[in-house]
Amino acid sequence: MVRRVFKKKKHPHQQSKLAAFIEKYKIPREYLCVNRRSITRGLAIGVFFGLIPMPFQMLAVLALTPFIKFNVPIAISMVWLSNPLTMPFMYYIEYETGVFLLGLDTLNVEMTIEWFQNNLNAIFIPLYTGTLFYCVTISPLVYYVVNWLWIHSVHQENRGRKRR
Numbered sequence: 001m002v003r004r005v006f007k008k009k010k011h012p013h014q015q016s017k018l019a020a021f022i023e024k025y026k027i028p029r030e031y032l033c034v035n036r037r038s039i040t041r042g043l044a045i046g047v048f049f050g051l052i053p054m055p056f057q058m059l060a061v062l063a064l065t066p067f068i069k070f071n072v073p074i075a076i077s078m079v080w081l082s083n084p085l086t087m088p089f090m091y092y093i094e095y096e097t098g099v100f101l102l103g104l105d106t107l108n109v110e111m112t113i114e115w116f117q118n119n120l121n122a123i124f125i126p127l128y129t130g131t132l133f134y135c136v137t138i139s140p141l142v143y144y145v146v147n148w149l150w151i152h153s154v155h156q157e158n159r160g161r162k163r164r
Contacts, residue, residue: 031065031072036150041070044143046078051135053091053127057082095123098130 022029030038045064049057057079065072082090092109099106107122109115116123 098126
C-alpha cells in the first residue's frame, strides 16, 4: 500500500528520460533510489529541516547528501511543509511549546514587523527550544511510522500472494 505509492511502474519512455537526465547531470543513483531505507530517511531528514525556522532549508538538506544516503527529492519536498502559509502557525506552536518547556511567561504576540524587531531576543530562545523539541520527536516518529507501514504493506502483499 504505502510501498506502491512510491514504487509505481513507469512507462519505458519516462524511464529513458529519467536515465538521460541522471546521466547528463551525473547524479548518483542512490539519491533517487526508491526503497524503504532511502524513502524513510528522506522523509525524516526533510521533516527535521522543514521544522527549523531558518533560511535555505533545502541547501541544508543537500549538504547532508555526501554523509547520508537518502532520497533527495522526497527530502526536499518535505522541507516545503514550512511554506509561507504554514510558517506562522508552525512557528507560533513551536514558540508556545518552548515557552511551556522553559516555564516562561508568554508574550502577547502581534503580527507586525516592528513587534518582531523589538522582541526578537525574547522569542529566540523559546522558539528554538520548541523547534528542537518538535524536530527531535516528529522526525523520528515519521521515520518509524513510515518504516512500519512499508514493512506492514509488504507483509500484507506477501500474505495476499500466498492465499492466491
